[in-house]
Amino acid sequence: xxxxxxxxxxxxxxxxxxxxxxxxEQLIPLLDGVRGSADLLESLxxxxxxxxxxxxxxxxxxxxx
Amino acid sequence: xxxxxxxxxxxxxxxxxxxxxISVRELVQQHLTRISELNGTLNSFITVDERDALxxxxxxxxxxxxxxxxxxxxxxxxxxxxSIPTNGLRTTDNSRLLENWIPKEDAKTVARLRRxxxxxxxxxNLNEFGWSRPSEADLSPPPWNPWNPDRMSVGSSSGSGAxxxxxxxxxxxGTDGGGSARLPAGAHNLYxxxxxxxxxxxxGMDHNGHSEISPLGRTALDIALMLESMAGFEPEDDxxxxxxxxxxSENLEADIGGWRIGVPRNFIDSAPNEPEILSGFExxxxxxxxxxxxxxxxxxxxxxxxxxxxxxxxNSEAYQRHQKSLKTDWNKYGPITRVxxxxxxxxxxxxxxxxxxxxxxxxxxxxxxxETQNLKALATPTSPFATAxxxxxxxxxxxxINACYTAPFNISGHPSIxxxxxxxxxxxxxxxxxxxxLHNDLTLLQLAHAYDLNTDWSSKTPPL
Numbered sequence: 001x002x003x004x005x006x007x008x009x010x011x012x013x014x015x016x017x018x019x020x021x022x023x024x025e026q027l028i029p030l031l032d033g034v035r036g037s038a039d040l041l042e043s044l045x046x047x048x049x050x051x052x053x054x055x056x057x058x059x060x061x062x063x064x065x
Numbered sequence: 066x067x068x069x070x071x072x073x074x075x076x077x078x079x080x081x082x083x084x085x086x087i088s089v090r091e092l093v094q095q096h097l098t099r100i101s102e103l104n105g106t107l108n109s110f111i112t113v114d115e116r117d118a119l120x121x122x123x124x125x126x127x128x129x130x131x132x133x134x135x136x137x138x139x140x141x142x143x144x145x146x147x148s149i150p151t152n153g154l155r156t157t158d159n160s161r162l163l164e165n166w167i168p169k170e171d172a173k174t175v176a177r178l179r180r181x182x183x184x185x186x187x188x189x190n191l192n193e194f195g196w197s198r199p200s201e202a203d204l205s206p207p208p209w210n211p212w213n214p215d216r217m218s219v220g221s222s223s224g225s226g227a228x229x230x231x232x233x234x235x236x237x238x239g240t241d242g243g244g245s246a247r248l249p250a251g252a253h254n255l256y257x258x259x260x261x262x263x264x265x266x267x268x269g270m271d272h273n274g275h276s277e278i279s280p281l282g283r284t285a286l287d288i289a290l291m292l293e294s295m296a297g298f299e300p301e302d303d304x305x306x307x308x309x310x311x312x313x314s315e316n317l318e319a320d321i322g323g324w325r326i327g328v329p330r331n332f333i334d335s336a337p338n339e340p341e342i343l344s345g346f347e348x349x350x351x352x353x354x355x356x357x358x359x360x361x362x363x364x365x366x367x368x369x370x371x372x373x374x375x376x377x378x379x380n381s382e383a384y385q386r387h388q389k390s391l392k393t394d395w396n397k398y399g400p401i402t403r404v405x406x407x408x409x410x411x412x413x414x415x416x417x418x419x420x421x422x423x424x425x426x427x428x429x430x431x432x433x434x435x436e437t438q439n440l441k442a443l444a445t446p447t448s449p450f451a452t453a454x455x456x457x458x459x460x461x462x463x464x465x466i467n468a469c470y471t472a473p474f475n476i477s478g479h480p481s482i483x484x485x486x487x488x489x490x491x492x493x494x495x496x497x498x499x500x501x502x503l504h505n506d507l508t509l510l511q512l513a514h515a516y517d518l519n520t521d522w523s524s525k526t527p528p529l
Contacts, residue, residue, distance in 0.1 A: 003411045016388070016410055017395040017403070026404045034380060034408050035464075036371035041419040044370060052423060054367040054430035060335035061449075061469045063369035 001038040003031070069096050072406060072526060073233040075141050075287040076314075078187035079182075081235035082129070082140035089129070089140035093122040093184050096142045100187065100233045103529065108208045109218075109227040112146045112155045113187035118142070121184045134502055136293050137314070139182035140280025141235035148240060149278065151175055151260035151267050154185065157419075159204050160389060161397045172269030173302070174238070176280045186234050189476060195240055195276070196383055199223070199400035204252045207375040210252065213492040216452055221245040223282070226253035230494075231527055236291050238285075242276030242379055244448070245469025247483040250281050251447035254485045254522055256288045256513055257281040259471075261504050262478030263306035265292070266299035271386055275378060275475040284523045285513035288482070292506065309425050311507055319511035322357030324441040326350075326499070326512075328435070329365035336449040336469055342495055345487035346446045347515075349497035351411035353444070356515055363438055370397040371427040371473035373461020377420035378476060384409025393439050412494040424476035428503075431477055435502050442512060447496035451489030472499055475509045479507040484514055485522035 003009050009031060013019045019027070023060065042054050058065055070092055097115050120317045128135050145151055148158045150168035151176060152175075157163045159245055174187065192199050199207035199220060208218040211231040218227045223241025226249030229237045239246035241259040250257025257280055264276045280291035296310040308369045328350065338346075355359055384391075387406045434440070448467055455508050465472060474481045479500050486497035501509045517523055 001412055010396070011409065012411060013407060016407065017391045019395075019407075023400075023404055027407060029351070030404065030408055031411055034377070034411060036410060037376050038416040038430055040370065040373050041377065041416070041423050044423060045419055053425040054370075054426050055422075057367040058369045059331050059364065059366055061332070061337070061466065062335065063367060063373075064335070 001035050004035065071099050071232040071292070074284045074523065075282055076284065076290060078235050079137070079139055079141055084310055085249060089122040089184065090119060090403065091185065092140050092208065093118050094257060095140055096186055096234055099231070103231055103233060105210065106214060107211060107231060108190055108206050108225050109189045109231065109233055110226045111157055111224070112143065113191050113207045114154055118184055118186045119155065119256045123183060123487040125184065128433040135182035136294070137181050137290055138178065141183050142186040143178055143183045144187055144189040144225060144234035144237040145175060145193055146225050146237070146239045148191055148270070150186065151185055154188060154254065156188060157204055158195070159191050161204050162394055165201035169284065170269060173299050174264045174466055177295050177297065183294070184260050189222070189228050189237055192221040193399045193402040194225070194383070194406070195221040195242065195245060197399065197405040200399055200401055210493055211529055212254065212494055217454065217492055218491055222249050223345060224257045226255060227282050229253065231529060236287055237281045237509070238295070239279050239281055239323045239355060241279045241475065242275045243375055243465065243475055244468040246279035247471050247481060247496070247498060248467065250447050250483040252493055254494035254525060255283060255481060256283050256285050256484055256517070257482065258288050258292060258482040258509065259474070260296065260506055261306070261480040262290060262319060263304050264296045264504070264506060266302045266305045268299050268302040268305070269278060271375040272441060274382060275375065275478070285510055285517040286314060288513070289317055289510050307506070308504070313507055313510050314509060317511055317514040319515065320357070321512055323516045324358045324512070325439050326353055326358050327359050327363035327438060327440040327443040328359050329363050329445065330401070332365045332368055337466065341451045341487070342446050342449055346497050349484070349486040350444060350503040352516060352520060356519060361438060361440065363434065363440070363443070365434070365443070366431060367427050368469065368473045370423055371476050372465055372469060374420040374423040374427070375472045375476040377416055378424070381412050381417045382432055384407070394517050427473060428477040431479060432502060439447060440506050442499040442501040445498050447471065447483040447498040451495055452491055452493055480502055480509055484513055485520070486518055
C-alpha cells in the first residue's frame, strides 16, 4: 500500500470524491488498519520457490505467534 | 386451525399448510399482522408489500387446491435482506442512492425460493450496503433486538436476525462476507449457516465474491429446508459449484457419537471474550460431549492473517463497485458508509493478490487440519462480544475483532454455522459456531440438528 503520508491520502481522496475535513479525519485511522493488514500480508509472501506455511503463522487474535 | 401459527417453526408451518389446516393466505396474513404490530418498534423490515405477499399466497393456495405440491417451502414466508434484488419489490441496500430502485429480476437464490413455494414477504434492514456501522441517519434507522429492544441488532443482516426471531417471517436470508449472517444469528437465538463458497449462487448480487447468501431460522431443520431450496448450480455464475445438492432435510438424523470436534483453546483464550460468551460456549461444548462427541484440543494457526486477507478483499471489492457513484453521489451516501467505502481506493492490485494468496493458503491449511486430525468440525464462539454496542466500538470494529472467529472462513470458503448457546447479561442471545470441510455442509447440519433436538433454545421466543 503506497499511501502512507497524510498529504498523499488527502490528495488521493480528493481525486475521488468531494471529501470534507471531517471525512479525512475519519478516514485516516481506518487506513491505519488497512495499511497494517496490507503490510502484514505482503510480509508473508515467499520467494518464487517458496510457499506460505500457515502452520508457522500466528496463533492469536492479535496475530502473535 | 392452530391459534398462532407464527410461533411454530418453518417446517411446522409448511406441514400445516400442506395438510390443509391453514391456508397460505392465513399464514401470510398472520405474519403481516405481526410485522405491523412490531416493525414500528424494531425496524426489522425496510419494505413490506402486503398486496404482493397476499397475491403470492393466493397463487399458492390455488395450486394446492388443484392438487399440486408447490415445493418444500410451501407457504413459508421469507424475509430477504434488502441488498438482494427482488423482482418488482423495492431494493434499497438501506441507502439513499437506491431509495427508489425496483429491480426487474430476482437474484437467482430468490427465484429458487419462490420455485420452492416460499412467499417473499418483505425486505429486511441492514447496515447501508452491508458495510459500515449503522446510524440513525441511514435511510432506515437501525433495527433493535427483539430480545431486548433497548439494544441494537448485530449486523449487517440485522433485520433478518430480528425478523426471524420475532416471528415476523418463517425464516430469513442474509449475506455473510465476514460474519454478517452468523453474527446476527448468534445474537438472536437462531441457527445461521454460511454455506460453502459456490453452493448458493450469488448471481444477481453486486459485489463481494466471498459474501455468501445465508439462511437464518429457528431450527436446524428449517435451515436445511431453506438451504436445499436455495442451493444448486447456476451455469451463468462463474463461482457456482457444479454438483447436485443433497436432500439435506432427509439426511439430518445422525449418531454423532465419536465424532471429533476440534477446540482451538489457545486461539479462543487470546480473544477479548466477554464472560457470558465463554459461559455459553462451555455449555455448548458440554452438550456436544453429552451427545457422544469427542472434544479435541487443536493448535489453530493463521486466523489473524486470514481475517486480514478477507478485510483487504472486502475493501477492494466494495470500492471497485462504488468508485463511480462515490464521485458523482458522495452526499447520498451515509457519512460513515462513504468513508468506509473509500478505504479500498488506497489499496493496490498487489495488495488484493497478496490477500488472495494468503486466503488460498489458509483454505488448504484448514482443510488439511480437519483431515489430519480426523475432525468433523471446529468449534468456537460466534463472536467475542455479547452486545452490538461492544462490537461496534470504533477501535475494535475497524480491526474486525468482532469478526475474529467468522471472517477467516469467508476467505477460505468453508461452511460455518452459528447455533444458539444461551443468553448474556443484557438478555441478548449468544452463539457458538461450528466450521467444517468444504462441500460438507450436511455434516454441520447433522451436528446442529442433534444439538437442536437435545436443547430447548429453539422453543424460546423473545419477550415481546
